[in-house]
Amino acid sequence: MSSLIDGLATLYGEDRRLIRELSEYKRAVTFMLAICIAAGEREEDPETWLTVARLVELAAIMAIGPDRRVRRYVEEMRADGHLVETPMAEDRRRHRLRPTEAMLAIDREWVSVFHAPLALLMPEERRLQEAIARDPGYHRGYRRASLRTLGMARKTMVMHPPVDSFLYQAGGARILATLLQSARDAPDGWTEPGFYSLAAERSATTRVHVRGMLRGAEASGYVEIGPATRVRATPLLIEDFRTWTADSLATTDLVSLLAQEP
Incomplete structure (x- = not known):
């Protein structure tokens, strides 16, 4: 528990904007959901692409709404240089969003903090060491797998x-x-x-x-x-x-294991 407390107490360093905004549930989860969707995209299937509509849909699962709130968060992320927007070739009225490297780096820091206590318990697990090292490949797989456990993540919040x-x-x-x-x-x-x-x-x-x-x-x-x-x-x-920490780490470990599947 101490490891996670210390990680949360220093997460995002001295960046006051990130500390203020990403230490609050709705903004933080919307930020992470955008990365999860982007990690799970399939180029041949536009329905999997990161768009405002897709983000609104998944945010609702996490009890984040209404739609205009999510759209405001998207605009804030664009203004901060975390999301870029490009028109879709087949319909230029629709736009596809992409996370920037700066946004991905911020999220890799969060992932590292939540894996650190697990790495203390299981130092032999290479996947956990990759998370702590902020490996881009591990991060992409972890966020892709995170889409499969949104219900569990939401339950953790409701129970505490x-x-x-x-x-x-x-x-x-x-x-x-x-x-x-x-x-x-x-x-x-x-x-x-x-x-x-x-x-x-x-x-x-x-x-x-x-x-x-x-x-x-x-x-x-x-x-x-x-x-x-x-x-x-x-x-x-x-x-x-204590119980929130146990539930959060159990979910983190499960997602980490799912990320290892082919």
Whole structure:
């Protein structure tokens, strides 16, 4: 669990835009779905190509909508240089999307973080070492196989409301990881004073945003807030993160094995 916490706490380095946006469930999953679709394309079958319509269709499976939200995410990814758009030869009113190398590199970092705990448990598995090394061939196969397990990925989120409550908010994954990391070695489980400011800096958000998120989590019984903005995760949140981690890693390993199939 510590390996994944540390990976999530540093994912995307110091890139504030990526931290803020891709630490939030809907944007992050739409980003990854675009890569999954592109990895599974068959040139002879236009129905498999990455288009806005195809992305909208699969996003709905992951409870992401409405359509206009997904289309807005696509426009943001285009503006950021992560997706390029070209007209289709047979109908220039329709456009095909392609992920750029910059977008693929960002996703390979995510894949590496979620494979790292598995590699600690199974260091002899070459596939896991390839994931950590951000091998493009492994990454392509992994994302192609990911399309087969979308239902399982969605179920993981539905089963974990405490973790989910963080992941659905801007910078949420970073804030949660920072909380668990900051208090990990404290005997009483409390962070140092001034956690709002630390979490805002690490998550590329604001102190007001962090305060609002944590007050909501406190009302739900997921954290305690003490004097000097010290924060402590409750047993409910800690246990849910443990099971979420186990479910996430089990899915990651399954997809990794599927990716090895011819």
